[in-house]
Each structure stands twice: as structure tokens, then as C-alpha cells.
Amino acid sequence: MKAINTKALIIQNNGEIFFRSDHQEAKIIQPFLSQFAQLMKSPSTIHIYQLSPFSVWYALDQGVTIDEIKTFLSSFSEGSLPEKVDELLNSWGKRGNKLEMKVLDDVGPCLLSKEKGLLSVLLKDNKERIIQGAEKEYMKITMEERGTLKQILIKKGYPVSDHLGIEEGDPLYVSLKDGVTLRPYQKEAVESFVDPKGMKEGNGFIILPCGSGKTVVGLGIMQEIQEDTLIIVPNDSSLQQWYRELLEKTELTSNEVGIYTSEMKEVKPVTITTYQILTYHSDEHTFPHYHLFHDRKWGLVIYDEVHLLPAPMFRITSNLQGKRRVGLTATFVREDGKEGDIYSLVGPKRYEVGIKELESNGWIAKPLCIEVKIPLQEKQWEKYLQLSKRDRFRFASENKEKLGVMEELLQKHKGKQILIIGQYLNQLEKIASYFNLPLITGQTKKKDRQLLFDAFRSGKVETLVLSRVANMAIDLPDAEVAIQVSGTYGSRQEEAQRIGRLLRPKGKGNEVIFYTLVTAMTQEEEVSSHRQLFMLEQGYAYEWEEWTPCS
Incomplete structure (x- = not known):
């Protein structure tokens, strides 16, 4: 029984915050909590947030003070505020108000410090450019340096409040x-971007679960901005999805939307x-398509799946600080830990909502995730044990016994829209041939790929076999069942992206099933548990x- 005063x-001392989402005051607490802390895990009614310098710095820029954060945490938490957390908040608060970029009269664009001598320490290679005034220390900068300097300084623990303004784009209805x-x-997501409390120049990223309609949020922002827009996506499939959504959901015509x-x-x-x-280059310094950024006066740049922003893109992005920038993503996890680069170059988190909240309101389907453990036949074990660790993973992933499991699952879900997803082309080709199913890979011609996607959406094709093209932004809203036969070695993002192919609301019971087939007691099972732990933390069940072949 719950204590009345819970x-x-x-x-926690490390800045983790455990939030009881079923608490009677949850609806009051959650909106403010999400302003200065990042939602990391939501395994059940306990949601886990994390205090970080990034989350606190951008809360400060929206007008929240350190004292307000402390008072809030003390008022709604059990026990007193841990001393370590108090110290961290004070440290981040001091650093969060030190540097800013703005235009000084008779000087132009400048980087200013409220603490004399700080710029000389942080930017040692630019000491000769730093001017010590009576009350301020500053360095004249070019607009081209704007993003690069912000990236350098945030890595050194000092965020920059950017007040240099943005360029107006060409008008577009x-x-x-x-x-x-x-x-x-x-x-709410649209409003958080177009009318923020701080950083009024307009930039930042929005986190929404797979299947929740990130593309529609992008369209909503475009409707508010009313200016020419550049949309950057991870692959051709998502490009086609954006093109289709723009023409189906807005009054824009094909004369106004280009590919x-x-x-x-x-x-x-x-x-x-x-x-x-955009990141294609003929040599180390030349990006032949870079002119795309400058051919028009873009009023808005949309980064779809912004967590995938590749390293070469940082160089181009750093020169886009004068434009409105919004990133859309379902997860802010990067395997290389470079979230800070996206914070500094695209902007702060503007809005976030968790999977549980959308599930409870029927906005996304409720996924049931089932791992089917399949034994490796005795004659295969000797070969398996002779392989290297990574080779063992592939050998187990391509376990031929998985065909038997798939045959049972396809029969069980006959009549439903099914996706079969895998990593290895040889395996997928064998599956497609064995069950006489259409296969889509990265080598499939764009025209043929689109025809098959359209046939699946219309119901003419009930089952598709997909390679890694299934990971990114493919809009297949009628999919009810997915069978993952193999996955990438250790990627936490992949499972979320693949499950996301199923999360569009279905209306009939609103439940979908995601099977992952894993060879028991092998390297594949070990890696799969790593991916699943991440998914359990995000709120998936x-x-x-265990499967045994019929005799």
C-alpha cells in the first residue's frame, strides 16, 4: 500500500531522477521536469530522467533559473536535494551564463564573455583577437565561425547564448x-519551436516516438514559418515519404516541391x-552539392532523424547558424556519444513526449515484442565454436532453423500485413525464394521499391522481405506483424526503428506484434539482450x- 505522503x-547523486508517472501530481510535475532534464527510460510507471549540463543550460536560456530548479526538486522529491546534485547545478548555472554572441555597435558580430580572461583560456589560439574592455571581454567573429566556435566551446563545458539573429527566407504560402x-x-511540439520562451531566433530538436507523426509536425512548423524550406532526410525511402506527405497533406503542388x-x-x-x-565530396575539402544551401534563401532547414547527423555534416551545419533549424527524431542516442555536437549546431531540445503517454491516449499502437529462442543443431555447434566472436554472431543469425519458425508464424498470421526484416542479404534472398515473397534491399531500383511499398499499402501484397532499408523512415502504416530474423551487431537504435514501422494506430485493438528470432545460447542471444535492455527501458514489453522443431 502506498504511503500517503510519498x-x-x-x-540520485549522479543526477538521475526517478519520476512516478502515476502520482496524483504527475501532470503538474512532468511539464516542468522535462524542461531541464532528459527522459532516458520509461520501463513502467517509473520514468527515469537525467540532469545534464545540456538540459540545464538550455532551460536557463528559456528563462528558468537554477534556484527555480532547486526549489522544484526539493519540493517534489523525497528527502533533501543531494549535495552532489546541488554542486552540479551551481557549476552548470555559472557556466551557462558566461558566453554570448551578439552584434556590438561599431564592431559587428562578437563573442563576449562576462568573466574577464575566460576567452583567453578557452580560445588560446585566438589570444591576439581577444579585446579586453573596461567592463567586458570580446572577440570579433565572422558569421562563418559562428557554429564552429559554439561547437568548440560547448565541448569545453561552456555553452554560448546566440543572439546574432537569423536570416529571413523567401516567402512561401x-x-x-x-x-x-x-x-x-x-x-505542442510545433508551438515549442515557433514560439519558444528563449532563443527566439528559432532552432532546436523535437523527440517523438516512432509512429507518432514527426513528419506532420514538420509540416505544421512549415505552415507557421511560411518560408522556403530545405528538408534533409537519411535515405531515398524517407525522401519519397516526405514528398508524398507534402502533396497529400498541404496545398503545395509538385511545382513547389523538388527532389x-x-x-x-x-x-x-x-x-x-x-x-x-550533401556530404558527398570528391576530395577532402570539396562538397560539390554544398551550393544547395545557398541557391535559395531558406527560411527553415528540417533535419529528419537528426540523431543520425553524420560527422561530415557538422562542417556544413556549422555554416547554417543563421537559418531556422529543427531536428526531428525518435531517439537521441548516438553510439559515438556525439549528442553534444547536435546540441551545439542544431539547437536545444524543444519538446519531448514518451511512448507510454501516446499509447495510453491511443495515438500509437501498443507493440507486443516476442523473442523466439531457437536451438542450434548439434552438428552446427562444432563449427560455431571454431569461429571468432563476430563470425559467431553472423553464423547464429543465419541459423537455418529460423525458416521453420517463420513458416509457423506466417501461417499463424495469414491474412495480416507482415514485414520480414533482416541484416544479411544472402539470408534474405533465401527467405524470399523459399516463401516466394518480394524482397527489397538497397540494390532494388527506386521505381520497383516504390511499386512494392504502394502494393503493400493497398493490400495487394501482404508480406514484404526487407533489408536495412526498413530501419529508416519507411511509412508502412498497415503493417501488423514484423519478424526480425537478424540484426546489426549491438545497435541500440535499430530495434526501436524496426518496431517503429508498426506503431501507427490500427483501430482494431491497437496491438501489433514484433517477433525477433534468436539462436539460443549463442553470441546472437547475448547481443540481442543488449538491444532489448534499451527497448525495455523505453517502455516496450x-x-x-522457446521453439523446438516438429519431429
């Missing part, structure tokens, strides 16, 4: 079609391109089944 928050309405959380790829180079008021095109 508080909603428990604060954007309107959602009649009948297209934003859900409440989508409206910029290796095959088609259209630069129009709204232009969609890929990270790969798993069940485990």
Missing part, C-alpha cells in the same frame, strides 16, 4: 489541407535531399518463447 520524485489536423501533442538526388536535381521552394548527397 513524493513523485527520487533524486504553406497551408494544411482541410481535414488535416494536428493532434494535441503535435500542436534533389543523384538522379534528379530540382531546387524549388521546398527541396528534399539526403545527408548522403517483451515476452520470451
Whole structure:
């Protein structure tokens, strides 16, 4: 039985905050908590947030004070505020108000420090450019240096408040079609970007679970900005999805929406391109498609799946600080730990909502995740044990016994829309051939790929076999079942992206099933547990089944 005076928050010395989402004061607490802490895990009714310098610094820029954060945590948490957390907040608070960029009269764009001598310490290679005034210390900068300096300084523990302003883009009338309405959380996400309390220049990223309509949020922002827009996406499939959504959900026409790829180079008021095109370079210093950023006066740049922003893109992004920038993502996890680069170059977190909240309101389907453990046949063990660790993983992933499991699952879910997803092309080709199913890989021609996706959406094709193209931004809203036959070695993002292919609300019971087939007692099972732990922390439920072949 719950104690009457149980508080909603428990604060750990390392800055973790345990939040009881079923607490009677949860609806009051959660909005303010999310302003200065990052949602990391939501395994059940206990949601785990993390205090970090990034989350606190950007809360400060929105007008929140350190004292307000301390008072809030003390008021709603059990016990007193840990001394270590108090010290961290004080340290971040002091650093968060030290540096800013703004235009000084008769000087131009400058980087200023409120603490004399600080710039000389942080930017030793630029000492000769630093001017010591009576009351301030500053360095004249160019607009091209703006992003690079912010990136350097945030890595040294000092964020920069950027007040240099943004460029206005060419005007463009954007309107959602009649009948297209934003859900409440989508409206909140749009408002968080177009009307922020701080950093009014307009930049930042929005975190929404897979299947929750990130593309529609992007369209909503475009409707508010009403200026030419550049949209950068991870692959051709997501490019086609954006193109289709723009024409289906807005009053924009094909004359106003262009596609910029290796095959088609259209630069129009709204232009969609890929990270790969923009980061292609013929040598170390030349980006032949870089001019795309400058051919038009873009009023808005949208980064789809912003957590994937590749390293070469940072160099180009650093020169985009004068434009409105919004990143859309379902997870802010990067395997290389470079979240700070995205914070400094794209902007702060503007909005976040968790999977549990959307599930409870019926906005996304409730996924049931089932891991099916499959034995390795005795004659295969000797070969398996002779392999290296990584080779063992692939050998187990391509366990031929998985065909038997798939045959049972396809029969069990006959009549439903099914995706079969895997990592290894040889394995997928064998599956497609064995069950006489269409296969889509990175080598599938764009036209053929689109025809198969359209056939799946219309119901003419009930089952598709997909390679890693299934990981990114493919809109297949009718998928009810997914069978993962193999996955990437240790990627935490991948499982979320693949499950996300199923999360569009279905209406009939609103439940979908995600099977992952794993060879028991092998390297594959070990790696799979790493991915699943991350998913359990995000609020997904798993069940485990053991499979034995019929005699």
C-alpha cells in the first residue's frame, strides 16, 4: 500500500531522477521536469530522467533559473536535494551564463564573455583577437565561425547564448489541407519551436516516438514559418515519404516541391535531399552539392532523424547558424556519444513526449515484442565454436532453423500485413525464394521499391522481405506483424526503428506484434539482450518463447 505522503520524485547523486508517472501530481510535475532534464527510460510507471549540463543550460536560456530548479526538486522529491546534485547545478548555472554572441555597435558580430580572461583560456589560439574592455571581454567573429566556435566551446563545458539573429527566407504560402489536423501533442511540439520562451531566433530538436507523426509536425512548423524550406532526410525511402506527405497533406503542388538526388536535381521552394548527397565530396575539402544551401534563401532547414547527423555534416551545419533549424527524431542516442555536437549546431531540445503517454491516449499502437529462442543443431555447434566472436554472431543469425519458425508464424498470421526484416542479404534472398515473397534491399531500383511499398499499402501484397532499408523512415502504416530474423551487431537504435514501422494506430485493438528470432545460447542471444535492455527501458514489453522443431 502506498504511503500517503510519498513524493513523485527520487533524486540520485549522479543526477538521475526517478519520476512516478502515476502520482496524483504527475501532470503538474512532468511539464516542468522535462524542461531541464532528459527522459532516458520509461520501463513502467517509473520514468527515469537525467540532469545534464545540456538540459540545464538550455532551460536557463528559456528563462528558468537554477534556484527555480532547486526549489522544484526539493519540493517534489523525497528527502533533501543531494549535495552532489546541488554542486552540479551551481557549476552548470555559472557556466551557462558566461558566453554570448551578439552584434556590438561599431564592431559587428562578437563573442563576449562576462568573466574577464575566460576567452583567453578557452580560445588560446585566438589570444591576439581577444579585446579586453573596461567592463567586458570580446572577440570579433565572422558569421562563418559562428557554429564552429559554439561547437568548440560547448565541448569545453561552456555553452554560448546566440543572439546574432537569423536570416529571413523567401516567402512561401504553406497551408494544411482541410481535414488535416494536428493532434494535441503535435500542436505542442510545433508551438515549442515557433514560439519558444528563449532563443527566439528559432532552432532546436523535437523527440517523438516512432509512429507518432514527426513528419506532420514538420509540416505544421512549415505552415507557421511560411518560408522556403530545405528538408534533409537519411535515405531515398524517407525522401519519397516526405514528398508524398507534402502533396497529400498541404496545398503545395509538385511545382513547389523538388527532389534533389543523384538522379534528379530540382531546387524549388521546398527541396528534399539526403545527408548522403550533401556530404558527398570528391576530395577532402570539396562538397560539390554544398551550393544547395545557398541557391535559395531558406527560411527553415528540417533535419529528419537528426540523431543520425553524420560527422561530415557538422562542417556544413556549422555554416547554417543563421537559418531556422529543427531536428526531428525518435531517439537521441548516438553510439559515438556525439549528442553534444547536435546540441551545439542544431539547437536545444524543444519538446519531448514518451511512448507510454501516446499509447495510453491511443495515438500509437501498443507493440507486443516476442523473442523466439531457437536451438542450434548439434552438428552446427562444432563449427560455431571454431569461429571468432563476430563470425559467431553472423553464423547464429543465419541459423537455418529460423525458416521453420517463420513458416509457423506466417501461417499463424495469414491474412495480416507482415514485414520480414533482416541484416544479411544472402539470408534474405533465401527467405524470399523459399516463401516466394518480394524482397527489397538497397540494390532494388527506386521505381520497383516504390511499386512494392504502394502494393503493400493497398493490400495487394501482404508480406514484404526487407533489408536495412526498413530501419529508416519507411511509412508502412498497415503493417501488423514484423519478424526480425537478424540484426546489426549491438545497435541500440535499430530495434526501436524496426518496431517503429508498426506503431501507427490500427483501430482494431491497437496491438501489433514484433517477433525477433534468436539462436539460443549463442553470441546472437547475448547481443540481442543488449538491444532489448534499451527497448525495455523505453517502455516496450517483451515476452520470451522457446521453439523446438516438429519431429
